Amino acid sequence: MNKTYDHQAVEAKWQAYWETHRTFRAVEVPARPKFYCLDMFPYPSGSGLHVGHLEGYIATDIVSRYKRMRGFNVLHPMGWDAFGLPAEQYAVKTGIHPATTTADNIVTFKSQMKRAGLSYDWDRELSTTDPDYYRWTQWIFLRLFERGLAYVAEVPVNWCPALGTVLANEEVIDGKSEVGGFEVLRKPMRQWVLKITAYADRLLDDLKLVDWPASTLEMQKNWIGRSVGAEVDFPLAGMTGNIRVFTTRPDTLFGATYMVLAPEHPLVEAVTTPDRCAEVQAYREATARKSDLQRQDLEKEKTGVFTGGHAVNPVNGERLPIWIADYVLMSYGTGAIMAVPAHDERDWAFARTYRLPIREVIAGGDVGQAAFVEIDRGTVVNSTTPDGSFTIDGLKPADAIPKITAWLESAGKGRKTVNYKLRDWLFARQRYWGEPFPILWVDGAPRPLPEEQLPLTLPETTNFKPSGTGESPLANLTDWLATTDPRTSRPARRETNTMPQWAGSCWYYLRFLDPRNDRQLVDPAKERYWMPVDLYIGGSEHAVLHLLYARFWHKVLYDIGVVSTPEPFTKLVHQGIVLGEDNQKMSKSRGNVVNPDEMIDRFGADAVRLYEMFMGPLEAMKPWSTHGVEGVTRFLDRVWRLIVDEAGGLSRAVSAASPSPDHLRLLHQTIKKVTEDLDELRFNTAIAQMMVFTNEMTKLNSRPRALLEPFVLLLSPFAPHLCEELWERLGKAPSLAYEPWPAHDPALVAAERLTIPIQVNGKLRSRIEVPADATEQQVVTLARQDAKVSEWLQGKQPRKVIYVEKKLVNFVV
């Protein structure tokens, strides 16, 4: 390695410079255009930062540095999503307070980030575990509570005896806990739940307002799962009452041949006849014992039992047998369906198994072979009421749906309904290391804590073990637990649940705008200046939950006037996963984990930054290659030697001479390419262009400053330490962080001579050089005169000549 460039010394020097000069501090300047560039803040784990985290952080850092040079007032903050289970589990094992573990981990993370040269405004650093921060998390919760968006419910939850806590659905994978892989059981428990479903339509509609990856938009849409259909009431036969079903296919109502209730449906007992009772009871018990995983196993045969009861089809008066089956879920729609086996795959499979009738009401398929489910094809048949007063026969299913829905509504038999897959958000954890709820229980009812009493801080303790009853460790702290209601002075018990980790990450991007404000969550003027986030980069694992929850809170804050934009994150990008050198997912067990500290020690932060961006497109999954880091290290060394000689002084090749037109053109092409690529986050191709430029400069004995100086600026967002050093050695005042970004001159980008490929019958046969302003006729004439071309033409007159301006000539013979 070249001895003259000492990355250790240079990087330490400039990191110290930036720190003492607070180079990257952001201050509101109303007249200046702003750019809010945000990373998804990390959970500070014990294992430190890995190269995958860094990829996203480097990308936002390059953009931030670039935007500063483009004259934007850039806000680029970092903080810590520091509540969470790992620190608590560690505390249970060791007795070390989670706050201690967290503080230690934050020190590690922060020093790693500084070593990578990330240009954060550390004055705005925050942690979700800081009472001055979670005071406002609690404040937001009180607003949710006031508006009826936070309520208490007995919910069957995922109780994990081994962890002594309840897990959210997203923390349970294949029936085991995500952390630790322990068994998870269903158990009803009193829970706080947030009414995110009240915002389902807005969360769906406002996806139109954001510039996000198509896959993420798609996932959010699917997660919300809006589906428009109809609720229809089927009167019970021989008793009073209805079975209400939800269907998206009311056009197939005449094809219903049986009904199915979810096994947990409250009407099951009422409709079951005495002779079927034993069998029904057995099936219900078997279902209850099944895990969700077993119930969702699609491969298995559908099962169910007949209840003996019947319902009446409201459109034709037919008696339909009522079954129970676990393919109908209590948690969706009404927990009951009308089964139309001819036009629904699940009903078709079930009807086959139990030999139930299959009646075609949409002609166009062969319902003996498979369910015919299309709505754009086919014709409705056999769908006229017995008295002939209403029919949808002859219509396309898509046209029949609104017609029959309107008719049901007018006849009082049903109504148009919208259903969502989205469930309300289970917002309580039985843990210590989370935000306490600002809630008191007085006479069995929840009361909000007065705002002046915020923050309600976590009580100190040394015992982090779960209470064992399902309540959090807070339930053991009786001194803290028992209090009095400040309004009525009656005895009160504090809420023992804490908030889930998502809570703090739902609004942290707002606190960065005004992190030390002790009167407000955020100053409205600051909020209006900085919001929305212009670029948000983070992993696609947060494509649904974090981003949906944050959008939900943001909309609530919008409704109460705390924020001024309907959506928080304008543009979102997910960095791809960095695989190990063996093309496998990095994991300790495979031994292919790349340690960023080690890489920075060996090659320097600039080389690691540049390599991570050079690997390939930001969003793509791609393997690490240490050889690749060596390659970019060579590039940086070459850049260094353009300007610095072997002895460490300014190279004598650096000159005040005017650049040649060719070199000036290359510079302007490079400015154009790097600028455009940065605007589109195409870092890899920007770096390639700078390599081309450097390779040309290396060849020169005299290297004009007019070429080198703009180039150092172009490279500086990628390799800031090296470029700051070179900038200083070129005799410029530090720092270059706010130097104006070079602009390209379009007149200088264009070449005065062009190489035009000449094809004969579409195959490349020759190339000719022409002046850039040559006319079509001149080019074609020159092409025809070319020796190789005339050989291929053999004097024949081309049947056709294709000329593409400045691009190519093709002779068709």
Place this chain on the structure above:
RNA sequence: GCGAGAGUGGCGGAACUGGCAGACGCGCGAGACUUAGGAUCUCGUGGGAAACCGUGGGGGUUCAAGUCCCCCCUCUCGCACCA
């Protein structure tokens, strides 16, 4: 199964609205300078002896297809009985 995205040299990857496929880097080969080279520099590097052939496979449109259309295969991600 459904939805989304992707298949280009030995490898990572370039290629704007159809217009020179393989930029740039790795690796590999040759040479130079060197006591030495895992340093540096220069040159070469898709396949084939060649005509030619080459962007997952097969058709098609076009003067011209990695790019557009149809069919198929493979991989990645997400959802998974949502009525």
